[in-house]
Amino acid sequence: MFDNAIFATAADDLCRFGRILYGRGWSPATSSNYSIRIDANHCALTSSGKHKGELTPADILVVNMAGEAQTDGKPSAETLLHTQLYQRDASIGAVLHTHSPVGVVLSQIWPDDVLTLQGWELQKAFAGETTHEDTVHFPIFANDQNITRLAANVEQHMQNAGQGHAYLIRGHGVYTWGKDIHECFRHLEALENLLGYQLELLKLRNL
Numbered sequence: 001m002f003d004n005a006i007f008a009t010a011a012d013d014l015c016r017f018g019r020i021l022y023g024r025g026w027s028p029a030t031s032s033n034y035s036i037r038i039d040a041n042h043c044a045l046t047s048s049g050k051h052k053g054e055l056t057p058a059d060i061l062v063v064n065m066a067g068e069a070q071t072d073g074k075p076s077a078e079t080l081l082h083t084q085l086y087q088r089d090a091s092i093g094a095v096l097h098t099h100s101p102v103g104v105v106l107s108q109i110w111p112d113d114v115l116t117l118q119g120w121e122l123q124k125a126f127a128g129e130t131t132h133e134d135t136v137h138f139p140i141f142a143n144d145q146n147i148t149r150l151a152a153n154v155e156q157h158m159q160n161a162g163q164g165h166a167y168l169i170r171g172h173g174v175y176t177w178g179k180d181i182h183e184c185f186r187h188l189e190a191l192e193n194l195l196g197y198q199l200e201l202l203k204l205r206n207l
């Protein structure tokens with residue numbers, strides 16, 4: 001079982017952040033999914049197919065770490081990409097997945113399977129990063145409609161190369177996480193801006 005009061009607070013937070021992320025243009029046309037851990041075995045998660053700018057608590061459900069719904073509703077099609085993170089790291093308290101134009105376009109054109117950034121002050125917005133002189137790595141996974149296989153692919157990569165702060169899915173979007181929804185949102189904002197800088201550099205260099 002889970003604590004209903006903690007779930008209700010998490011559901012309110014997910015609705016509030018949905019309005020913010022939709023307002024930024026990062027979650028168009030029902031895309032994206034968001035979650036907040038409510039205890040060791042459960043998270044609050046957006047239901048599948050909902051408009052992210054108009055979420056109400058009725059659009060949020062509880063899933064266990066196997067991705068099984070514990071309350072009424074249809075869980076996000078990408079539930080396993082959330083539970084994969086919660087299962088591997090007990091310190092993760094929130095996960096945000098968005099479809100921002102910058103993330104989608106950059107992931108589509110970037111030729112390598114990892115995006116390495118260095119030299120940007122905003123890298124320090126990621127927990128544990130202390131200097132622009134370090135490099136941050138964002139893997140880019142091939143998009144896959146088989147989410148079980150994609151989640152296994154992500155887990156395998158993290159076991160081999162480390163967890164990092166975020167990853168991209170080619171032509172699809174980004175996933176990032178944090179100890180709570182506030183840190184997770186900070187990571188997402190940093191990621192969006194860093195990807196934007198990189199895309200702008202590519203444009204300028206092609207001029």
Ligand SMILES: CSC[C@@H](O)[C@@H](O)C(=O)COP(=O)(O)O
Nearest residue numbers: 030031032033048049050076077
């Ligand atoms: C509306 S296209 C986007 C979806 O296919 C998916 O990638 C997505 O982000 C939202 O899926 P959902 O099942 O609503 O959580």
Ligand SMILES: [Zn+2]
Nearest residue numbers: 031032172173
């Ligand atoms: Zn998606």
